[in-house]
Amino acid sequence: MRPRPPAPPALALPRRFRRPRLLIVGCGDVGQRVLTLLAGRWSVRALTSSAERLPALRAAGAVPLIGDLDRAPTLRRLAGLASRVLHLAPPPTHRDDGRDPRTAALLQALSRHDTTRRLVYGSTSGVYGDAQGRLIDETWGPRALTARARRRVDAERAIARWVRRQAARAAEPARSALLLRIPGIYALDREGGNPLERLRRGTPLLEAQDDVHTNHIQADDLARACFIALLRGPGGARAINVNDDSDMKMGDYFDLAARLAGLAPAPRISRAEATQRLGPMQLSFMSESRRMDNSRMKRELRLSLRHPTVASGLADLQRGD
Incomplete structure (x- = not known):
């Protein structure tokens, strides 16, 4: 065979x-x-x-x-x-x-x-x-x-x-x-994620004593x-x-973006005034602090962040990008 x-x-x-x-x-x-x-x-x-x-x-x-x-x-x-x-x-x-x-x-x-x-x-x-x-x-x-x-x-x-x-x-x-x-997801090239959009609309933020901690x-x-x-x-x-x-409050985040971009900071209002002026969605984000x-x-x-703070992520604002 x-x-x-x-x-x-x-x-x-x-x-x-x-x-x-x-x-x-x-x-x-x-x-x-x-x-x-x-x-x-x-x-x-x-x-x-x-x-x-x-x-x-x-x-x-x-x-x-x-x-x-x-x-x-x-x-x-x-x-x-x-x-x-x-x-x-x-x-x-x-x-x-x-x-x-x-x-x-x-x-x-x-x-x-x-x-x-x-x-x-x-x-x-x-x-x-x-x-x-x-x-x-x-x-x-x-x-x-x-x-x-x-x-x-x-x-x-x-x-x-x-x-x-x-x-x-x-x-x-x-x-x-x-x-x-x-x-909160942010990026200068993300629709709805660029803090300048809110600053330019003039949407108010809470006064410091009423403000909430946010994460990004x-x-x-x-x-x-x-x-x-x-x-x-x-x-x-x-x-x-x-x-x-980052460890910061919501107002501090937008104040940082305004300062880097050379814009006026957003106006501040009390929580009582916010309930009269802002919509339910905006108020919901201002009602939780963590x-x-x-x-x-x-x-x-084992993730190493390239932007460990919002100051790093928003740094391009200072260069006018």
């Missing part, structure tokens, strides 16, 4: 099939900054409900997918697409029951094929509620005061249950989720935190504060 000829060598997969597969849900400003970091090294799908955004997403390096988190049947194609998911989509705006059906619909779609190993969720520091200026870490339980923040709490809990259900089935490898609790993160640092969270971090469902090292500890971010993500 003649010996069997040796089997031909296995063909290596093309490079594009070996790249990490990522699905971005809610690819707005921060999502597009993440795409810039990836620079084509990952295979990225980006979910959008707007056909008008398809060209922009393609130009940023993603393969766009049409789907609507408010219409679950349109999400079926998401199953099995990616091993990592970056979920930055907000809950519905007008919903008073504190629920986030969008996150529930996404998790249901992803569960059709159990291929997602890591999910990173962009939550909000608003889940903490009012800490009355105290320094708090992730062990400070959710005490959301607004309907907007309660919807985020609902999303966090749904994701934690999603992770636990798979762990209970002893499936390997296990899912994990990082719940990034994000404060520069948009590019947040994008880096999202990217690193997709790569490493603890298992299970883990909350992580993503904020810089200082967030970012030690877990530095320890577990």
Whole structure:
């Protein structure tokens, strides 16, 4: 009997099939900054409900997918697409029951094929509620005061249950989720994130004795935190504060921006006057005071901030950029 000829060598997969597969849900400003970091090294799908955004997403390096988190049947194609998911989509705006059906619909779609190993969720520091200026870490339980923040709490809990259900089935490898609790995002090139916009409108701030402690993160640092969270971090469902090292009140932040840009500072009013002059959204941000500890971010993500303070992040204002 003649010996069997040796089997031909296995063909290596093309490079594009070996790249990490990522699905971005809610690819707005921060999502597009993440795409810039990836620079084509990952295979990225980006979910959008707007056909008008398809060209922009393609130009940023993603393969766009049409789907609507408010219409679950349109999400079926998401199953099995990616091993990592970056979920930055907000809950519905007008919903008073504190629920986030969008996150529930996404998790249901992803569960059709159990291929997602890591999910990173962009939550909000608003889940903490009012800490009355105290320094708090992730062990400070959710005490959301607004309907907007309660919807985020609902999303966090749904994701934690999603992770636990798979762990209970002893499936390997296990899912994990990082719940990034994000404060005020700023950047000079971010719509709604440039403090000069508010200064130029002349929106008043609270007097010093009534002012609240706020927390910040520069948009590019947040994008880096999202990217690193997709790569490493603890298992299970883990909350992580993503904020810089600044310790300041809201008025001090805007006064700093005004001073760097050579603008007049915003007028100051009492809290009683603010309730008469400002809208509910603005008042909600002036009703919660907390200082967030970012030690877990530095320890577990090993993230070194490029803008550790808002003075660093706003430095370009002094150069007139």
